Amino acid sequence: MILDLSILGLALAALFALMVMANLIALQPPPRPGGRLPGVSILIPARDEAGNIGAALDAALGQQGVEAEVIVLDDGSTDGTDRVVAERAADDPRLRLIRGADLPAGWIGKTHACAQLGRAATRPVLLFVDADVRLTPDAAARLLAAMEAGWLDLVSGFPRQITGTFWEKVAIPQIFTTLLGYLPIPMSRLRPEPAFGAGCGQLLAVRRAAYDAAGGHAAFAGQMHDGILLPRNVRASGGRTDLIDATAIAATRMYDSLPKIWSGFLKNAAEGMATPRALPIWTLLLFGGHVLPWLTLAAALGAGSAGAAQLSALAIALVTAARAAMALRLRGTALGVALHPVGILLLLAIQYTALWRSLRGRPATWRGRSYLAGGGD
Structure with a gap:
């Protein structure tokens, strides 16, 4: 039994490691611009972002090499976000509130x-x-250059994830575990099907014509995964999409505490892996490939099973090497690599909590609003 589980863990670990290596090769930073670029509207939705919006405006208005307008939508803020933007807009015609x-x-x-x-x-x-x-000052220009060079209608990428606290370092990298470990980026470039469309709602550039043809955000009014749904809709309407490595052109700190990580991941989970059909598969992939080898290693050492112990150790080495390569490329942390299995367990705990709440009709809450799978208010 221990040997069979060790073989399973090794097979799943090898799948993850091979996919990560293939995706790290395929995922490249956007090129530097070499010609004339189209104009861009930098669009920032803001709800209670008084502590963030000033720096966001500095970065957006500081774009170089491209003609840009910046529009901020204040979504019912109660902390003075709108006042910060209005004061800046009064002095800069490129900015609108x-x-x-x-x-x-x-x-x-x-x-x-x-x-x-x-x-x-x-x-x-x-x-x-x-x-x-x-x-960064060249972010918009480089995104547009990627669109022009690849004849793309939509391009997106995950910004560098800044992590300060212990739980940020453990949990936030799991975003890349699922993306780079299980989305075949090379295949997504060869196959135009919508199912291969992917992106990140934190940073997403799309041509106006393609956006309109795909129905814009109105096409998925009751769903929140714009980073997935908009690329898929663009593909469904005949457009081309791609992912780039945005580490060098953008950075973000998503959450700064475990409660915020839990709440933030929870509100998105029910539209992702936390469904009755998807979560068992994700549990097999994530628990089986990233946690199970540690358990079978301990069991094999206790039972004196050298063969099972060697297979388990190899599985652990493969996953650790892949995670280390991700951390080096994406500017992650050594702590995140060392505690990777803990991060996987936390991710799965959030997903099962989201599934349990969804099945009972209990919404997640974020910034004063409630979110259910497939809808919210």
Whole structure:
């Protein structure tokens, strides 16, 4: 039994390691611009972001090598976010403040904010950026250069994830574990099917024509995974999408404590892996490939099974090497690599909590709003 489980763990670990290596080769930073670029609308949805919005505006207004407008939608903030933006807009004609309309029934808050921003934009490329993302001065130009070089209609990437606390270092890298470990990026470039579309809602550039053809954010009004749904809809309407390595052009600190990590991941989980059909598969892949080898190693050593122990140790080495390569490339931390199995267990705990709550009709809450799978208010 121990030997069989050790073989299973090794097979799953090898799958993860091979996929990570293939994806790290395929995932490249955007090129530096070498020609004329289209204009861009930098679109920032903001709800209670007074502590973030000033730096976000500095970065957005500091873009070089591209003609840009910056539009911020204040989505019912109560902390003075709108005042910060209004004061800056009074002195800079490139910046506009929009006050968000009341949230209609059946819409998700951020999705509704982005839909309004999309309608307000006047440039041929829309760049959606979260308020906690910090762009480098050449970020927009390099994203547009990637679009032009690859004849792409949409390009997206995960910003560098800044982690300060213990639990940030353990939990946040699991975003990349699922992305780079189980999304075949090389295949996604060969196959145009919508199922291979992927992106990150924190940083997403799309051509206006492709955005409109895909139905914009209104096409998934009651869902929050714009980083997945918009690329898939663009592909479904005949457009081309791709992922780039955004580590060098953008950075963000998503959450700064375990409660915020838990709440933030929980609100997104029910539209991701936390479904009755998907979660058993993800449990097999994640627990089986990343945690099980540690358990079979301990069991094999206790039982004196040298063969099982060697297989388990090899599985652990493969996963650790892959995680170390991810950390080096994406500027992760050694602590995150060392405690990777703990991060996997935390991720699965959040997913099972989300599934349990979803099956009982209990919404997740975030910034004063409730979120259920497939809808929210």
